[in-house]
Amino acid sequence: MNPYITASLLFGLLLGTTITTTSTHWLIAWMGLEINTLAIIPLMAQQHHPRAIEATTKYFLTQAAAAATLLLAATTNAWMTGQWELQQATHPVPTTMITIALALKIGLAPLHTWLPEVMQGLDLTTGLILATWQKIAPFSLLLQIQPNNQTLLILLAILSMLVGGWGGLNQTQVRKILAYSSIAHLGWMVIILQFSPTLAVMTLALYIIMTSSTFLAFMMNKTTTIGTLTISWAKTPIISSLMPLILLSLGGLPPLTGFMPKWLILQELTKQDLGMTATLAALSALLSLYFYLRLSYAMTLTISPNNLTGTLPWRTQTNKKTLPTAILLSSSILLLPLTPEVLTLFNT
């Protein structure tokens, strides 16, 4: 792809998210989402591989359907109440439609089915953008609507956690596992959305950090299946030995960063007298933990046999950028002691 085209597409990605997150008007927010979708499509299809084209088509269709529903809901709201203010969608019909449209956009169960399929067709770099940056704009809209009842969002959240855990169990493809992990994490963000938006944003930020470091580590190894993960110890020994820590951090084990959002969310849910929901959420994390553990087992806890020349690639120097990987990796492992600091950072 021509670098000028790539630059304007990446600029479109930045612009779309910025417009959506800073707007107070439904029409402009919708425009931002559309810019986002349009800008990533050629990036997805740049490999010209049939799978990539298929993933692009699926992504485009779901995002277009979600955006159309969102626009319909926003115009309905404007028609009924005479204003386009983002935080003033008060009538239950448009609010519910907006919630469902945004759930389709970020991939919450039961509207999640496109996400693993799309992720599987992309290369890891575009997958990284899809799993992190593309979630920010719809999530910022989801934060700002005022739901009339709590049931819909909690139902979506619990379902996402369970589906994210169950769906990932039988996968051998790393990108699909990461997609299901994304669905489960979005469930955690959405469950706390109405009770503490601060915690929801913090969870999103930590999710982005942890998922980025996972993707960057897999990019370093060029691995997309569990089978090829097994020989990564010969390529990058240090990353391979740190990988279980990142994955278990995604799974939410103490004393790693990923424990922080789960801990605070469970505490907040208990404070809101939602003991049953909190228990369900905690138990669903076990399902996700299983496939994180499986990835770590394949990558680090066993050393798969290899011939002598196959064990040597670690001696050659990598020409990839390692600084972002290093920063994201250490922050996705070591942030738990800084919990009060992180909370203060996101407190509004």
Add this chain to the structure above:
Amino acid sequence: MFYALVFLLLGMLVVMIVLSTNPAPFYGVFNLVLVALLCCGASVLHGGTFLSLVLLMIYMGGMLVVFIYSSALSADKDPKAPTGWQVVLFFFGYFFFVFGILYTNMVLDEEVWWGVSGEMDWDAVFRGDMDGVSLMYSSGGGVLLLGAWVLLLTLLVVLELVRGLGRGALRAV
């Protein structure tokens, strides 16, 4: 006038249902054109004359292109017309679904006002839709600029997708 409006709205609903039960994109495009016509008619009867004129012109232009492309690219030798009992089932299902939602939410809830902006103030000098267009060229200039940029971006996206003949995205796999 009221009967004309009822005719237009019912026609809109029926064509919309036929559109969603339609198996072939070939006829679907035709249905979309019909829906656009009927919507514009309903909007004219509510007083949104300028808006519906602009919508009709732009939409028809776009739909013609879509129609030509879908008839050229879909490669459907004999497109299926919507027939059979399933279509009838879907037809009545959708009809009562939409009608039920409309009735329970819009008719029973009398606080909600469904009308074109400025419809009730019949002695107003400026109309909502024309006012909006003039605002787009004055204080809403930023949005105009943004819209122009998005159109340019869309052009780049489409060119990038169809680039490369046999290697591009548009080919028989």
